[in-house]
Amino acid sequence: MTPTPANPDERGTTLINHWQSGVPVTKGRVLTPFLAFLIVLAAIGLVLAGIRLVSPLGPFSAMNSAYAWGIWKTFNVMTLTALGSGPLALGMAAWVFNRQKLHVVMRTALVSGFLFYSTGLIALGFDVGRPWNFYNAVMPWRWNSESAMLEISICMPLYCAVFLSFEILPLFLERLYYTGNEKARAFLRHVSPRIRKVYPFVIIGAYVIPLMHQSSLGGLLLLAGDKINPLWQSPAMPWLYLVAAALCGFAFTIFLLLIVCLRYARPLDDSVLTELANLLSGVCFLFLAIRAIDLIWRGQLHRAFAFNEMSLLFLLETSLILVPAVVLRFRRFRETPRALLNMSALACVGGMLYRFIPTSIAYAPMRSTSYFPSVPELVMAVGYISLGIVAFVFAINYFAVLPGDASTWDHSFRPFGWRRQAPAPAAIPLLAVPALERGA
Amino acid sequence: MNILNMPLSRRQAFKAMLGLGGTVASAMLPTTALASTEEHPAHPIAPADAVAMLYDSTLCTGCKACMPACNEANGLPADTLLSGGVWDMPTGLNAQTKNIIELYQDPNSDEFSYVKKQCMHCLDPACVTGCPFGSLKKVDFGAVTWNGSLCIGCRYCEVACPFEVPQFEWEARNPKIVKCEFCYDQRLKENLEPACTAACPTGAVIFGKRDALLDQAKGRIAAAPDKYYENRVYGEHEAGGTQVLYLSSVSFQKIGLPKLGSTSLGHYATKVTSVIYKWLGGPIMMAGVLGFAIRRNWNRHELERLDHEKKTGFPDQL
Numbered sequence: 058m059t060p061t062p063a064n065p066d067e068r069g070t071t072l073i074n075h076w077q078s079g080v081p082v083t084k085g086r087v088l089t090p091f092l093a094f095l096i097v098l099a100a101i102g103l104v105l106a107g108i109r110l111v112s113p114l115g116p117f118s119a120m121n122s123a124y125a126w127g128i129w130k131t132f133n134v135m136t137l138t139a140l141g142s143g144p145l146a147l148g149m150a151a152w153v154f155n156r157q158k159l160h161v162v163m164r165t166a167l168v169s170g171f172l173f174y175s176t177g178l179i180a181l182g183f184d185v186g187r188p189w190n191f192y193n194a195v196m197p198w199r200w201n202s203e204s205a206m207l208e209i210s211i212c213m214p215l216y217c218a219v220f221l222s223f224e225i226l227p228l229f230l231e232r233l234y235y236t237g238n239e240k241a242r243a244f245l246r247h248v249s250p251r252i253r254k255v256y257p258f259v260i261i262g263a264y265v266i267p268l269m270h271q272s273s274l275g276g277l278l279l280l281a282g283d284k285i286n287p288l289w290q291s292p293a294m295p296w297l298y299l300v301a302a303a304l305c306g307f308a309f310t311i312f313l314l315l316i317v318c319l320r321y322a323r324p325l326d327d328s329v330l331t332e333l334a335n336l337l338s339g340v341c342f343l344f345l346a347i348r349a350i351d352l353i354w355r356g357q358l359h360r361a362f363a364f365n366e367m368s369l370l371f372l373l374e375t376s377l378i379l380v381p382a383v384v385l386r387f388r389r390f391r392e393t394p395r396a397l398l399n400m401s402a403l404a405c406v407g408g409m410l411y412r413f414i415p416t417s418i419a420y421a422p423m424r425s426t427s428y429f430p431s432v433p434e435l436v437m438a439v440g441y442i443s444l445g446i447v448a449f450v451f452a453i454n455y456f457a458v459l460p461g462d463a464s465t466w467d468h469s470f471r472p473f474g475w476r477r478q479a480p481a482p483a484a485i486p487l488l489a490v491p492a493l494e495r496g497a
Numbered sequence: 498m499n500i501l502n503m504p505l506s507r508r509q510a511f512k513a514m515l516g517l518g519g520t521v522a523s524a525m526l527p528t529t530a531l532a533s534t535e536e537h538p539a540h541p542i543a544p545a546d547a548v549a550m551l552y553d554s555t556l557c558t559g560c561k562a563c564m565p566a567c568n569e570a571n572g573l574p575a576d577t578l579l580s581g582g583v584w585d586m587p588t589g590l591n592a593q594t595k596n597i598i599e600l601y602q603d604p605n606s607d608e609f610s611y612v613k614k615q616c617m618h619c620l621d622p623a624c625v626t627g628c629p630f631g632s633l634k635k636v637d638f639g640a641v642t643w644n645g646s647l648c649i650g651c652r653y654c655e656v657a658c659p660f661e662v663p664q665f666e667w668e669a670r671n672p673k674i675v676k677c678e679f680c681y682d683q684r685l686k687e688n689l690e691p692a693c694t695a696a697c698p699t700g701a702v703i704f705g706k707r708d709a710l711l712d713q714a715k716g717r718i719a720a721a722p723d724k725y726y727e728n729r730v731y732g733e734h735e736a737g738g739t740q741v742l743y744l745s746s747v748s749f750q751k752i753g754l755p756k757l758g759s760t761s762l763g764h765y766a767t768k769v770t771s772v773i774y775k776w777l778g779g780p781i782m783m784a785g786v787l788g789f790a791i792r793r794n795w796n797r798h799e800l801e802r803l804d805h806e807k808k809t810g811f812p813d814q815l
Contacts, residue, residue, distance in 0.1 A: 185650045
């Protein structure tokens with residue numbers, strides 16, 4: 058074992074390779090006042106959702122038959138699952154394009170992605186009007202195979218419940234291994250080689266399925282036709298939605314890593330972050346290239362510079378993606394955490410704007426109605442997001458999610474339960490266990 | 498180790514060839530083989546039994562006899578919100594109104610026109626294309642009907658419909674999609690014409706075969722040139738063609754009929770995806786290609802993992 062020498066925190070100056078494995082946050086209180094506040098928000102949202110279950114949609118939302126989709130669908134699902142595409146973007150980079158460095162941050166991406174998807178699905182569950190008919194999803198002969206909505210309503214729950222859950226399973230098994238008894242360890246020694254056996258096959262599904270439904274989210278809007286401003290309505294929308302998902306996935310993972318490492322005073326890792334920044338910049342350029350070619354191809358470029366409301370929105374969205382794309386080309390900025398944080402935040406907002414605008418702002422039915430989310434609608438949307446943040450904070454405290462120095466962790470975990478106590482010592486000294494048995 | 502000098506086993510090579518060949522095939526096949534059996538042609542042809550309504554706004558006197566007739570046939574309550582609970586007075590199509598007569602009045606001139614709104618029963622309806630479990634369906638005579646036992650209430654039909662016809666019951670615990678169904682269950686099945694055309698006293702809206710009505714409409718245009726706006730029938734080509742046809746002396750856009758291209762929305766939305774998802778070919782090929790790359794990188798990762806675990810003593814984390 059070669060312990061990493063302790064480094065003084067050098068955030069903002071130079072970056073040194075510090076990320077070797079997932080390491081849980083074992084110090085400090087979990088339940089901070091801020092987290093308690095988020096728990097209250099989440100509780101209010103879920104209580105409202107519970108009431109919505111026995112009430113019609115009308116009193117809960119400002120949706121109407123012209124603007125039939127409110128922010129639950131357009132923001133919580135269509136926009137936020139782009140941020141939750143980190144597992145897709147990083148996983149493809151790591152496993153398909155062999156960017157081995159990214160394996161260490163996969164867990165962060167996976168947990169955040171899982172939470173974005175699951176909260177989005179909760180939002181969807183309370184948004185649909187006749188959820189009791191959803192049992193049709195298991196009857197393929199009733200499927201309308203040409204519907205993009207079908208693709209999404211089948212693939213999203215499937216992805217979240219099967220593939221993402223499988224990918225985050227090692228978090229739980231690892232904790233069980235180090236904190237459980239001998240029987241549990243024997244069981245895990247038996248199971249983990251099997252998990253490793255099926256893992257490469259399962260992750261094929263974990264990439265193919267989100268490729269399908271992230272592009273189908275754009276495909277949904279094709280049917281809306283002329284209701285969507287021609288700057289956004291385009292046959293390239295499925296591709297752009299997919300690339301925007303990758304863009305947001307990379308950008309949000311960088312953003313999240315930097316924010317959380319700042320919060321928990323973790324040292325950063327130069328090589329992983331610059332790799333991610335490189336990929337983000339590349340995806341941004343790819344997005345802009347497709348967007349430009351699409352606009353020129355359809356002859357709609359003049360609309361982009363008409364400097365009316367829609368054109369300004371388009372220019373805002375494009376510049377929010379263009380700035381990080383260009384800035385992250387420079388090594389000086391790539392290696393400065395502050396610049397990286399700002400640029401990834403800009404890219405996140407830009408990608409989210411692209412995903413959100415055609416569903417709402419540039420969506421103009423001919424009937425003169427308007428839509429602005431009502432208070433319960435907003436409270437529920439905020440509640441779902443808070444639920445995700447709360448779950449993420451718990452996950453990084455109780456499981457080895459965040460990347461860190463392997464030498465700073467003795468494989469002890471924060472115990473579950475309310476009483477505050479010193480973390481139990483690791484079950485077994487590290488080297489006493491043959492390394493190969495500890496698969497998961 | 499480099500991807501280029503990594504030895505390939507025979508099996509791996511076959512897999513790669515299958516994947517690459519499949520990708521090439523998926524790009525080339527659809528243009529030839531699938532073109533003949535297209536499910537959503539750009540310009541759909543009306544089925545032989547397609548019925549239609551022809552509404553001529555120059556004949557409509559705005560008596561609204563069709564509205565209570567529609568409510569009665571469909572068992573809909575009167576929308577009395579605006580009239581203080583006295584009579585049926587909807588402001589547009591809504592959860593209690595499948596059919597409505599609207600009035601267009603130009604504030605600056607004496608130009609005015611009535612217009613009847615209901616489902617257009619498109620030849621290739623966008624709502625039917627989008628409906629995930631086939632709750633909305635185009636049935637005999639071309640009527641577009643809704644089946645409550647399949648609907649999950651996603652409201653995609655409302656987003657998809659270019660005429661903004663389907664209405665969701667926002668105030669109901671068991672919300673339904675309310676839209677004109679051509680009186681399919683109530684009357685068409687029993688060889689009766691829809692309630693609204695049966696009730697119309699002036700013949701402003703008439704019922705018949707789509708071909709016959711189209712001919713009749715063109716006959717009216719020919720008999721009175723320049724009486725009708727653009728000398729054409731709205732619905733003949735709009736969104737691929739509809740089974741409700743309009744004649745109007747006032748601009749179609751002014752009376753609330755959207756300006757649409759002649760390509761069906763279903764064609765626009767599915768022309769690429771229907772090829773990619775044909776027999777799930779695209780996803781399966783994608784899985785093949787990804788699987789090949791993942792398998793190789795996985796094997797490399799395993800070698801490095803063992804190496805790394807031996808060196809550091811730290812277990813690898815998935």
